Amino acid sequence: MNEARGGTLGVAVIGTGRMGSDHVRRLDRVISGARVSAVIDVDGERAERIAGGVPGCTAYTDAAAAMDAGGVDAVLIASPGPAHEAALLDAFARDLPVLCEKPLTPGAESALRVMEAEVRLGHRRAQVGFMRRYDTEYVQLKALLDGGGLGRALMLHCRHRNVATPPGFTEAMMINDSVVHEVDATRWLLGQEITAVSVVKPAPSPAAPEGLSDPQLVLLETSGGALADVEVFVNCGFGYQVQCEAVGERGSARLGDAHGLYVNAAGRWGGAIAQDYVDRFREAYDRELQHWVDAARRGVTEGPSVWDGYAAAAVCEAGVRAQSSGARTEVVLPARPAMYT
Amino acid sequence: MNEARGGTLGVAVIGTGRMGSDHVRRLDRVISGARVSAVIDVDGERAERIAGGVPGCTAYTDAAAAMDAGGVDAVLIASPGPAHEAALLDAFARDLPVLCEKPLTPGAESALRVMEAEVRLGHRRAQVGFMRRYDTEYVQLKALLDGGGLGRALMLHCRHRNVATPPGFTEAMMINDSVVHEVDATRWLLGQEITAVSVVKPAPSPAAPEGLSDPQLVLLETSGGALADVEVFVNCGFGYQVQCEAVGERGSARLGDAHGLYVNAAGRWGGAIAQDYVDRFREAYDRELQHWVDAARRGVTEGPSVWDGYAAAAVCEAGVRAQSSGARTEVVLPARPAMYT
Amino acid sequence: MNEARGGTLGVAVIGTGRMGSDHVRRLDRVISGARVSAVIDVDGERAERIAGGVPGCTAYTDAAAAMDAGGVDAVLIASPGPAHEAALLDAFARDLPVLCEKPLTPGAESALRVMEAEVRLGHRRAQVGFMRRYDTEYVQLKALLDGGGLGRALMLHCRHRNVATPPGFTEAMMINDSVVHEVDATRWLLGQEITAVSVVKPAPSPAAPEGLSDPQLVLLETSGGALADVEVFVNCGFGYQVQCEAVGERGSARLGDAHGLYVNAAGRWGGAIAQDYVDRFREAYDRELQHWVDAARRGVTEGPSVWDGYAAAAVCEAGVRAQSSGARTEVVLPARPAMYT
Amino acid sequence: MNEARGGTLGVAVIGTGRMGSDHVRRLDRVISGARVSAVIDVDGERAERIAGGVPGCTAYTDAAAAMDAGGVDAVLIASPGPAHEAALLDAFARDLPVLCEKPLTPGAESALRVMEAEVRLGHRRAQVGFMRRYDTEYVQLKALLDGGGLGRALMLHCRHRNVATPPGFTEAMMINDSVVHEVDATRWLLGQEITAVSVVKPAPSPAAPEGLSDPQLVLLETSGGALADVEVFVNCGFGYQVQCEAVGERGSARLGDAHGLYVNAAGRWGGAIAQDYVDRFREAYDRELQHWVDAARRGVTEGPSVWDGYAAAAVCEAGVRAQSSGARTEVVLPARPAMYT
Structure with a gap:
């Protein structure tokens, strides 16, 4: 953006599925200092329909064309x-800030390859969408750990539960789409890399x-000797639930428990469980996007980096192998480029 | 009891309704160091039936006769x-420890009159059945207040809810049978007398x-300037719930919240609410009775005194008047006999 | 605003104290679709300083001049x-939407007088800043009550606690600044007017x-026969705590309990209590302002109305009288103008 | 016991360490229908001292002599x-009911060997002291699982934390003294045997x-395909905490969370964590012992059986091997004698 800091950030949104169209709405209605100037989808009709609902927004079927059209x-x-990958490289070629x-x-x-391209660019231009880093309770837990309130972290106990999977959901997606969040959260909360992954499978639920x-149950070992166990249960039936308990030398802290309105009725106390990630993480998505827009308007890129995206991908690959082999699988990463430290 | 400390306390239980027969079971099966040597009921057949289930127990229709029969x-x-009143005076005449x-x-x-009789006797012989003083959470709250953890207590917020009332339950019974527990708990927790009562009535529930x-809503003012508000709701429909929050100069503490097993299912988190006092206060009854038996075996009487019973009665009388008049009603007590300090 | 729906709303912010400058920040950095085009303060230097931090913002000492200057x-x-009052009338004269x-x-x-002026204008132009209506838990409670989940509401138990009062805080301010929120929340949650107020004072905390x-303890009676009791404790020492339990025919629901990160350490379980309203209600303020901006961009005014502001003022006046007199004080309202129904 | 059902059970208590002397107190003061007729300890002075505090109790240094002395x-x-082992065989030889x-x-x-001896005896005479089966929350969880409220159980997440270990505590004791409780709880809750054990060790706490x-982290696999993970942390510093979450096909249920008095003070909400097992499981011990006494007076033996004790021992042996080897270690049990089904 060549304009002064006060200018409004013109954003091109690539992809108009559930997540993309929700980001269009968010940029248009929720986020301060940004506008959607282009939407891109291989389904041109769909792109036109979304663009039609946003003042000053043009539809494209080609991302590079949109990036060159001005106002982006x-x-x-x-x-x-x-x-x-292609979209990231296109954005790097134009030195545009990206939220991926x-x-x-x-x-x-x-x-x-994406990381090497950004390293060649010489400065960070991409932020990866690990939005849990923007969730209030995760932020509180990170602050507690960093402040030493629990001593050194020894274990994490994580739960990742979805009501049910859509058709076509594969076992690898349990790692790549679900556990990937715990992979990033573990790396971020502890400030350590994950060095090995194991997967243990109990007899499956009849609902699967x-x-x-x-x-x-996925076990993650870290470079600092910590151990994270992750229950991933994507057909639990009762709600969308993300929990994490960090166990340190002197205490433990748990996030993701029930909160909100507390009801007594019909012989029960309690409350409602969120049913999907929109319900649970709406505000984290808002904060993530606002943070990215604010940084882009200042000309910088912050938040989860391409290194974080790469490391998560390497851990997930090992995790998928561990799912098949049943064996503990090591993760070997190259040296972290100086740009990401 | 003339026997040595190790002897078993022979107890005569007067009244074999729900509460009496439960106490017979408790003395027979739960409490250490006691046995039921007599049961008394004007309904002789009922007394015989209960006595038949307890080894060494005799049935009577007359309390005085039972007290004289030996083994009591x-x-x-x-x-x-x-x-x-008559039973208490009979017991005082024989210098027998009583739990009323x-x-x-x-x-x-x-x-x-009962108090005057006990004062003439010259020592305590009766304990009154305010069993909340034996509930774990009430004991914890009392200890917290006495230890100064909250500073001086300023307010109590109390809830007393029953699922539904039995036929014949009158408005006065809301005070005499239900709020009487909060009257005693307020006096005991704060170590103060209640000096005035007011009652405010919202539009009644259709379930009433x-x-x-x-x-x-019953307001109790105390000699130390504290204020207790009591919601009494005896047809709340959803459970039996007794709660109390003490608000002090430096903090507050609440008892009676949900606890026990925490369940996630069908889109809700939470647990079950007790449905009656047996469910909620079983252990308090056990402790109360064990404490009384232990004291009686040592030859002493402790726990809530006849003065406590009298003061509660005086407050309840004022409360029933306040229900009718809608006006703040003062409670005037005579000087507390030295025996009760 | 003469521009199309997509235009950015230029807002003049009158007053640049703690609340005003926070709203300037919020409009500038958080809210979508708005910008701060003017700030007004009788302290011109202060206005200049605030305006200097916002691109395209001009400082004024006179509200009417700012409203006439264009871009507002x-x-x-x-x-x-x-x-x-003067600022509202100035805005009404120019038919500008106001958040007061x-x-x-x-x-x-x-x-x-303000209400009569708006009625003469013939349509709503002012929204009053009762931001609790935008708090997630209040919204959940309102939905539960409106949906009949608890049956008809019979009682509200409210707690309003501040850590400490600033110098110069008067007893009337306990009603006008603190309880006013419970007054609005009671009216809104129940959809009823408040018809009488009583105040009971326990012996004060030494911290007062x-x-x-x-x-x-403030008691509010409503036109539908419900009763709200409000503990207002503005020097409680331990935190900022706003709680409300609605008791209905078939259940109760409580908001404002502890939530967020749950920590086990040093022999205690639990978490942190918010220390002020910014901490507790930040997101409610964000939502309130976004809602007002969105409505203004659509050319309408929604949210809490001038009638709501007037009714709250009438109840607070009665409350302050009840504080002095110790007597139950009735609140009489004129008929509600059709515009507000 | 040859006496009628109403007789008092004379109990010989072998061992007068912390646990033994606490059981003496419990039998003497808490439990109904039992008395301590003998205490046995190789430290005769210690046995005399304990016996001296209990009416009608004799001290011995030899268990068999005590069993033969009458009144036992x-x-x-x-x-x-x-x-x-020797004490059990002595009791079996005399057909005396045992709580071990x-x-x-x-x-x-x-x-x-003990099991074979009891099988030769032809009927159960020993109950093993797995007292968690008598804890209210465990009983509730068992009932929920048995009633199908969660569907089939798939996973258990268990936490077993102690403040600190006494001198001489070995790594094997983490399995044999601590995890043994989770071994029994898992077998009992699920009604399945444990078929394999793995142990994963993060970098140790500096407090260890x-x-x-x-x-x-100990992983237990069961014959029904369920998986239990157990965090055992015996120097956690902050409290004694036993938690268990059962995850079923349709829901999950957690026990062992904080409960009791809820305090707001000094910027924190929460409560106290139990500091040792006496604090946490006192009532479970009471119920266990009362249950055993009641059964013995009826001439039967119930509760956790010698088979349960044997199976737990076999699992713990595998667990200790897994601690050393780092490998998944299978547990092979002989057929369960018909007497234990």
């Missing part, structure tokens, strides 16, 4: 994972679709 | 309120029977 | 209460400044 | 583990004594 100061990538929904790319190899061993 | 070291009064279910007697005047203005 | 599509009043921080005006008489009888 | 109807074994504190014996081999890798 930044790029938000919410297309399917296989399209991410997770996963950065569908595998560690492509993620590494054919071919999906659900739930699973 | 102590008396537990669980008959209807109007029968309490609340209310001590049905009114302040008769309670005063004809003629019962339910719920009500 | 809407007015946010955050000046001290006595200045509200509570209180609408310092008394019922002036509030009535000379001349302040703190805490107090 | 039942035996409670609370001596160190290596002494259990866990572990049944120090290893699977000796436990098997030299040579103790603390905390550890």
Whole structure:
């Protein structure tokens, strides 16, 4: 963006599926200092329909064309994972700030290429959409750990539960789409890399679709010797629940418990459980996007980096292998480029 | 009891209704160091039936006869309120330790006569059945207040909810049978007397029977300037709930919240609410009775005194007047006999 | 605003104290679709300093001059209460949408004049800053009550606690600045007017400044026969706590309990209590302002109305009288103008 | 016991350490229908001192002599583990009901011998001291699982935390003394045997004594395909905490969360954590012992069986091997004798 700091950030949103169209709404109605100047989708009709609802927004089927059309100061990538690499490289070529929904790319190899491209660019231009870092309770837990309130963290106990999976959901997606959040949260909360992954599978729930061993227990070992266990249960039936208890030398802290309105009725006390991630993490998405817009208007890129996206991809690859082999699988990362430290 | 400390306390239980027969079971099966040597009920057949289930227990229709029959070291009064005064005086005449279910007697005047009789006896022989003083959370709250953890207590917010009232339950019984517990708890927790009572009635719940203005808010003012508000709601429908929050100069503490098993299911988090006092206060009853038995075996009487029973009766009388008049009603007590300080 | 729906709303912010400058920040950095085009303060230097930090913002010492200067599509009043009436009338004269921080005006008489002016204007132009209506838990409670989940509401138990009062805080301010929120929340949650107020004062906390009888219990009776009791304790020492339990025919629901991170450490379980309203209600303020901006951009005014501001003022006047007299004080309102139904 | 059902059970208590002397107190003061007729300790002075405080109790240094001395109807074994086998066989030889504190014996081999002896006897005579089966919340969880409220159980997440270990506490004791409770709880809650054990060790807490890798994560696989993960952390510093979340097909349920008095003070909400097992499980011990006494007076033995003690010993042996090897270690049990089904 060449304008002064006060200018409004023109954003091109690539992908207009559930996540993309929600980001269009968010940029248009919720976020301060940004506007949606372009939407891009291979489905041109869909792009036109979304663009039609936003003043001053043009529809495209080609991301590069949109980036060149003027009025685009930044790029938000919410297309399917296989399209991410090209869009990221296009944005790097124009030195545009990018917010890329997770996963950065569908595998560690492509993620590494993206990282190398950004390193060649010489400065950070991409933020990866690990929005839990913007959730109030995660932020509180991070602050507590960093402040030493629990002593050194020894273990994390994580729960990641979805009501049910959509058709076509595969076992690998339990790692790549679900546990990837715990992978990033573990790395971020502890400030350590993950060095090995194991997966243990109990007898599956009858609610799990054919071919999906659900739930699973994923063990993550870190470079600092901590251990995270992650229950991933994507057909739990009762709600969307993300919990994490950090156990330190001197105490433990748990996030994601029930809160909000507390009701006594019909012989029960309690309250409602969120039913999906929109319900649970709406404000984290708002904060993430506002943070990215604010940084882009200041000319910088902050938040989860391409390194974070790459490291998560490498851990997930190991996790998928561990799912198949049943064996502890090590994760080996190259040296972290200085740009990301 | 003339036997050595190690002897088993022979107890005569007067009244074999719900409460009396439960106490028979408790003395027989739960409490250490006691046995039921006699049960007394004007309904002789009923008394025989209960006695038949307890080894070494004899049935009577007359309390005095039972007390004279040998093997009776102590008396537990669980008959209807109007029968309490005579039974208490009979026990005092024989210097037997008594546990008298609340209310001590049905009114302040008769309670005063009982107190005068015990004062003439020259030592305590009766404990009144205010069992909340034996509930774990009440004991914790009392300890917190006495230890100064909250500073001086300024207010109490109390809730007393029942699922529904039995036929024949009158508005006065909301005070005499329900709020009487909050009256005693307020006096005990704060170590102060209650000096005035007011009652405010919102529009009644449609679930309330004809003629019962339910719920009500009862305000109790104390000699130390504290204020207790009591929601009494005896047809709340959803459970039996007794809560109390003490607000002090430096903090507040609440008891009676949900606890126990925490369940996630069907989109809700939470747990079950107790449905009656047996469910909620079973252990308090056990502790109360064990404490009384232990003291009786040592030859002493402790716990809530006849003065406590009398003071509660005086407050309840004022409360019933305040229900009718809608006006703040003062409570005037005589000087507390030295025996009760 | 003459521009199309997509235009950015230019807002003049009157008053640049704690609340006003926070609203300037919020409009500039958080809210979508608005910008601060003018700030007004009798302290011109202060206005200049605030304006200097916002691109395209001009400082004024006179509100009317700012409203006439162009670029002002809407007015946010955050000046001290006595200045509200004139600013509201100025905005009405120009048919500008207004968000007026509570209180609408310092008394019922002036509030009535404002209402009459808006009625003459013929349509709503002012929203009053009762931001609790935008708090997630209040919204959940309102939905639960409106949906009949608890049956008809019979009682509200409210707690309003502040850590400590600033110098100069008077007893009347306990009603006008603190309880006013419970007054509005009661009216809104129940959809009923408040018909009488009583105040009961326990012996004050030693932490209360000379001349302040703190805490107090305020009883609000409503046109539908419900009863709200409000503990107002503005020097409670331990935190900022706003709680409300609605008791209905079939259940109860409580908001404002502890939530967020749950910590086990040093022999205690629990978490942190918010220390002020910014901490507790930040998101409610954000939502309130976004809602007002969105409505203004659509050319309408929604949210709490001038009638709500007037009714709250009338109840507070009665409350302050009840504080002095110790007597139940009735509140009589004129008929509600059709415009507000 | 040859006496009628109403008789008092004379109990010989073997071992007068912390647990044994607490059981003496419990039998003497808390439990109904029992008396301590003998205490046995190799430290005769200690036995005399304890016996001196209990009316009608005789001190012995030899268990068999005590069992033969008359007045002994039942035996409670609370001596160190290596002494259990002989005492059990002595009791079996006299057909006396036994309550044996866990572990049944120090290893699977000796436990098997005990089981074979009881099988030869032809009926159950020993109950093993897995007192969690008597804890209210465990009982509630068991009932919920058995009633199908959560569907089939898939996973258990268990936490077992102690403030600190006494001198001489070894890593094997983390399994044999601590995790043994989760071993039994898992078997009992699920009604399944444990078929394999794995142990994962994060970097130890600096609070752990030299040579103790603390905390550890123990994984238990069951015959029904369920998976239990157990955090055992015996130097956690902040409290004694036992938690268990059962995850079923349709919901989850957690026990062991904070409860009791809820305090707001000094900027924190929350309450106190129990500091040791006496604090946390006092009532479970009471119920366990009362249940055993009641059954013995009826001439039967119920509760956790010698089979349960043997199976736990076999799992613990595998667990200790898994601690050393780092490998998943299978548990192979013989067929369960018909007497225990």
